Amino acid sequence: MPPQCPAPALTASPDAILIRRTMAEIGPVADKVTSYFYALLFVRHPELRSLFPAAMDTQRDRLLRALLTAAEHIDNTPVLVDYLQNLGRGHRKYGTRAQHYPAVGECLIGALSKYATGVWDGETEAAWIRTYTTISQVMIDAAAADELRAPAWWYAEVVAHDLRTSDVAVITVRPDQPYPFLAGQYTSLETPWWPRIWRHYSFASAARSDGLLTFHVKAVPAGWVSNALVHRARPGDIVRLGPPIGSMTVDHTSDSSLLCLGGGTGIAPIKALVEDVAEHGERRTVEVFYGARSNQDLYDIDTMLRLQQSHPWLAVRPVVDRHGLLQLPDAIREYGPWAEYDAYVSGPPGMIRSGVDALRGVGVPSERIRHDSVEELVVIGD
Numbered sequence: 001m002p003p004q005c006p007a008p009a010l011t012a013s014p015d016a017i018l019i020r021r022t023m024a025e026i027g028p029v030a031d032k033v034t035s036y037f038y039a040l041l042f043v044r045h046p047e048l049r050s051l052f053p054a055a056m057d058t059q060r061d062r063l064l065r066a067l068l069t070a071a072e073h074i075d076n077t078p079v080l081v082d083y084l085q086n087l088g089r090g091h092r093k094y095g096t097r098a099q100h101y102p103a104v105g106e107c108l109i110g111a112l113s114k115y116a117t118g119v120w121d122g123e124t125e126a127a128w129i130r131t132y133t134t135i136s137q138v139m140i141d142a143a144a145a146d147e148l149r150a151p152a153w154w155y156a157e158v159v160a161h162d163l164r165t166s167d168v169a170v171i172t173v174r175p176d177q178p179y180p181f182l183a184g185q186y187t188s189l190e191t192p193w194w195p196r197i198w199r200h201y202s203f204a205s206a207a208r209s210d211g212l213l214t215f216h217v218k219a220v221p222a223g224w225v226s227n228a229l230v231h232r233a234r235p236g237d238i239v240r241l242g243p244p245i246g247s248m249t250v251d252h253t254s255d256s257s258l259l260c261l262g263g264g265t266g267i268a269p270i271k272a273l274v275e276d277v278a279e280h281g282e283r284r285t286v287e288v289f290y291g292a293r294s295n296q297d298l299y300d301i302d303t304m305l306r307l308q309q310s311h312p313w314l315a316v317r318p319v320v321d322r323h324g325l326l327q328l329p330d331a332i333r334e335y336g337p338w339a340e341y342d343a344y345v346s347g348p349p350g351m352i353r354s355g356v357d358a359l360r361g362v363g364v365p366s367e368r369i370r371h372d373s374v375e376e377l378v379v380i381g382d
């Protein structure tokens with residue numbers, strides 16, 4: 001998960017100061033820096049072009065953004081290392097190899113030095129080289145360690161495709177090899193129709209004995225992958241999956257009750273969490289608020305109510321928008337008290353933001369609120 005709210009280091013290191021100065025200068029021309037970076041990369045290293053999608057929508061490509069995010073947080077070591085390790089592991093599915101990193105570094109420096117002319121000097125360049133070397137080494141090491149225990153990607157066959165509304169499908173796949181993951185995590189998925197374009201989806205069930213994985217996909221406007229999955233995918237189609245990622249998982253060392261907010265297809269990981277609690281045989285109270293814009297959009301309410309029927313410790317409350325007046329986060333204020341609960345929030349970025357605010361407002365401490373990064377979710381939305 002990308003660093004969400006990096007704790008600002010009390011005293012920034014000299015390198016961090018130079019990095020931030022560069023970032024401040026390129027901020028207003030970020031699009032130009034991005035275009036120039038990829039142009040340099042593909043002109044100087046044409047062999048790397050095939051690692052990227054055919055249609056390069058730079059807004060959607062996250063390599064440069066990820067590197068810059070990492071550089072900005074270079075002082076926040078534990079969060080950063082975790083983020084970079086995931087990034088390194090996640091890059092195996094693109095075919096990234098250790099020898100590619102120097103090429104990327106050289107073009108990163110090339111692009112920054114062209115657009116940050118006001119601050120660029122020998123010292124700044126040295127700070128970026130040191131920072132990039134640290135970043136790339138963590139990624140290379142994590143990828144190498146992962147290579148010993150997991151494939152770079154999994155093939156998975158679509159075995160069921162259930163169109164629940166005109167734009168939401170519940171899709172079940174069978175991976176070609178065992179796929180270990182934790183309830184609450186998500187993966188990246190590539191369809192045969194859009195090679196090398198990967199989108200994130202949460203697992204909608206806890207790990208199953210038959211090894212099948214289920215995803216909830218909503219076709220969104222201009223969402224190439226999501227539209228293909230909802231309107232084109234059929235049983236027998238083969239997709240590729242990246243490694244599992246995400247830390248919105250249940251802490252089984254605690255017996256705290258769980259308060260879960262799932263908005264739209266954000267209910268997918270919440271359902272997985274409920275199944276996970278059920279499998280652990282614990283009797284923790286779990287309260288789920290399931291939000292949707294209309295009754296029809298509560299496409300998985302039957303499943304959730306069935307779970308409620310078989311588990312007395314589970315309460316499921318559907319919350320349908322009332323002309324935008326009452327939204328999912330507002331509903332929790334009508335119940336409670338919640339101060340002793342662990343909270344899980346999953347849904348569109350705006351809902352996560354207001355959900356977290358509402359939870360803090362009813363006394364749930366920040367460290368007990370879990371959600372995936374809003375930045376990552378912007379891409380999940382596809």
Ligand SMILES: NC(=O)C1=CN([C@@H]2O[C@H](COP(=O)(O)OP(=O)(O)OC[C@H]3O[C@@H](n4cnc5c(N)ncnc54)[C@H](O)[C@@H]3O)[C@@H](O)[C@H]2O)C=CC1
Pocket residue numbers: 200201202203215216217218262263264265266267268269290291292293297319321327328329346347348349350351354355377378379380381382
């Ligand atoms: N497919 C998946 O596995 C997962 C999807 N997501 C994310 O969930 C989202 C689901 O999208 P849709 O189903 O179209 O959801 P939606 O736009 O229909 O909204 C779902 C619920 O969230 C509430 N909501 C939306 N914006 C809000 C705001 N700004 N403040 C307060 N409440 C708000 C709505 O009132 C509604 O109750 C996508 O952004 C997706 O990235 C998150 C986790 C997993």
